Amino acid sequence: MGILVIAEHDKHAIRGATLNTIGAAVQLGDDITLLVAGSNCGAAAGAGAGITGVSRVLHADAPHYDHGLAEELAPLVAACSEGMTHVLAPANTFGKNLMPRVAALLDVGMIADVVSVESADTFVRPIYAGNAMATVKSNDAVKVITARATNFDAVEAEGGAAPVEAAGNLTDPAGLSGFVSLDSPESERPELTSAKIILSGGRGFGSGENFRMLEDVADKLGAAIGASRAAVDAGYVSNDYQVGQTGKIVAPDLYIAIGISGAIQHLAGMKESKVIVAINKDEEAPIFEIADYGLVADLFQALPELSAELDKLD
Amino acid sequence: MKILVPIKRVVDYNVRIRVKKDGSGVETANVKMSMNPFCEISVEEAVRIVEAGKADEIVVVTIGGRQCQEILRTALAMGADRAILVETDLAVQPLAIAKLLKAIVEKEEPGLIITGKQAIDDDNNQTGQMLSALLGWPQATFASSIEFTGGGIRVAREVDDGLETVDIKLPSVVTTDLRLNEPRYVKLPNIMKAKKKPLDVMTPDDLGIDVTPSIEVLNVADPPARSAGVRVADVQELVDKLHNEAKVI
Secondary structure (H helix, E strand, O other): OOEEEEOOEOOOOEOHHHHHHHHHHOOOOOOEEEEEEEOOOHHHHHHHHOOOOOOEEEEEEOHHHHHHOHHHHHHHHHHHOOOOOEEEEEOOHHHHHHHHHHHHHHOOOEEEEEOEEOOOOEEEEEEHHHOEEEEEEEOOOOEEEEEOHHHOOOOOOOOOOOOEEEOOOOOOOOOOEEEEEEEOOOOOOOOHHHOOEEEEEOHHHOOHHHHOHHHHHHHHHOOEEEEOHHHHHOOOOOHHHEEOOOOEOOOOOEEEEEOOOOOHHHHHHHOOOOEEEEEEOOOOOHHHHOOOEEEEOOHHHHHHHHHHHHHHHO | OEEEEEOOEEEOOOOOOOEOOOOOOEOOOOOOEEEOHHHHHHHHHHHHHHHOOOOOEEEEEEEEOHHHHHHHHHHHHHOOOEEEEEEOOOOOOHHHHHHHHHHHHHHHOOOEEEEEOOOOOOOOOOHHHHHHHHHOOOEEEEEEEEEEEOOEEEEEEEEOOEEEEEEEEOOEEEEEOHHHOOOOOOOHHHHHHHOOOOEEEEOHHHHOOOOOOOEEEEEEEOOOOOOOOEEOOOHHHHHHHHHHHOOOO
């Protein structure tokens, strides 16, 4: 009996959403195994051992586990799931790609995007872009789960001293797929899903060039920059900026939506933010229905003013 | 090569859904239903692949009630050649859907399966990956471009860090993301033509698949309400509130 958490890592460090996933796991039990699978990822396994709440680290190291290809990882995770009651991963593109494949290999259903643990077999998850919350009970022997990072507190990355064991049941290479490249925009800004403040822009900006007006204010606030689907579709910024039902789910302390009307699918990605500010020239925009502070204004005037007011604070 | 495109009928994305008072689910009676947007993108992509001469037949399949014939006809009007309805009134869950699709794959032997990354009702994002696992095929999820290479495909995937490119062998399963293409509008003559295209109906029993759900839905409720706050007059007041009242900057 035990709980298996699949670590997302960059070979050296465990990524933040995994800490929230362990935060969900500790609500299910205290026998938590962290699987760190990859190629030359000993440093990440070592980092995993230090995470509070982890009982042991299973380190699976082989060239074919590089880049987290689901075809290679899923059989390994399925093998490591033997004797486990729960298998968890973060509900991001890493977990969403991998975990359904694991569930199918185990011949069990899967519970995606869990936002609350009610008991060992009962969970709450959003459906219809978060416009309804479903409480679901799994009757499967193993519960395969992805957990929403924004709904579980991260455990401490340090303070633990779990033993690291080399996984004994390494699976053979599937050889079905190959990693080619990752095109990841360089940014000095905080990561969207872990930022305390997010400044998000929509179609109101009118062009990619105008969209960059956000950068000045974002720098002053130490904020991450996000975007609505409309802004991404229009090509103002790349897909990794998108907040919403099918993009990233965020819940910062402060979310400032500028020139975003507030389509249902956008609200699905940010309405758990602690404080929401909307700046929009259309006073009927739905975003105002969920904003704590609403300002009806033209963003091209409001942004420079905001920048100037922030200077006065210091 | 044949392309199989599994699609789903869902509450139209423009509809503001209502949770049933008894907590049993979401109201779908007398509500506009449509093809899931990601499924439309999948049909469009398959049609473009055929138009480019890389494949020669498109079979669309859905699992659900009799009314699902509507979206199959839409897909046929977009350019699919044949349709299959696996008729059931049960709410079939992703693993059982994947098993039904696997049974169809064994009959149809497609070289490529293209399906939406998620349906906008249950937001599960599971079926494509599960089907791929059951078949032992490679998968490329969240696709924003598909390019044919010698013997396989190169897919750009929308991931949290940006765009990841992978090479996968065929046969394979691809799940589509929003920016893969813009689906075409269906023209009237094509709607007429679609009525004459073959549409086979079968049941889960015909395929020998048990579709009993392993996950019970105990309750469906409204999300916690978030009420509108205050309007501020200008940027100065906004910054003052954020600094002194909310204390977030």
